[in-house]
Amino acid sequence: MDGQQAIREVYAASAARLVAQLFGVTADYAEAQDAVQEAFVRALARPGRFRQVENPEAWLRTVALNVARRRFRRRLWLDRLIRSGRLGRADRASPELSPDHVALVAALQRLPRAIRETVVLHHLGDLPVAEVAATLGCSVDAVKARLVRGRQALAGHVIESSGPGSTATVGGRTQRR
Template identity: 60%
Template sequence: MGEPNTIAEVYAASFRRLIVHLYAVTGDLNEAQEVVQEAFVRALSAPGRFDQLENPESWLRRVALNLAHTRYRRRRTLDRLLRRVGPPPVVPEFSSEHVALMAALRQLPAGQRHAIALHYLVDLPVEEVARTLEVSVGTVKSRLSRGRTALAALLAEPAELVGAGRK
């Protein structure tokens, strides 16, 4: 049953039942969908094992339940820790400029985006960015330079809008 078509058939036949069951267990539809999807990802990552299963839906149900229980325990532990440290700090609302910057950053290649975020947003020195990204200092400097140039182009206002705003 490990062939993609067979896994697709199991998915089509059992996904809804699994979601209904996990929703009843977790009380959260999004959580149910996530753990069921993760169970299918695990099936796809080991198709040979999945092929040997007598009852694939039962295996998927067990995996999804285990994932739900693990996530619940982790969330409960995090909740206890958060209660000890008190309420989270107030996060100010983001300005339109900040939203535009985040949108522009998403358009950059991953290397440039990571370097810019670590250096300019997290305030890490270039050497620490290089260690974090496991690249040379020169590579970080190059990514920062190219990223700044790309961001400037992405964030520049079109000439028509600049002229129209002055009337």
């Protein structure tokens, strides 16, 4: 099988999953799509080398996270320019999302970046702790500590934002409040 065919197969199998994970990190669906597409473009630039990667999805995830981080840093600079009055701000359109999804992403954005990335990769990306550690370049113990802190913070937010009679999804089960 040639390199481009291998990339097509990986794209079909994992692109949507990678976009969902990056959306959890960035809170911007278009940004998540762009970061994942950029990762695939980089794979297409060197298809022979991409075929040699041991875990293509993990490689793509790491590249997409790095792209999202770089774009975030650039956006900070742009925001500074806008605040200085030299540029005007353009409105961004967002896709139709369920209120629960919007609430989850909003809660995730309250977390520090490292904890947010860890929670998204483990819980939304369904990656084992060891793979999250490898992706983020930290120890397994650091991932476990971040997951504990992230769950505690998110649980506090879910309790705050849900009133009597509302429902919340906790541990895969819907619970009435």
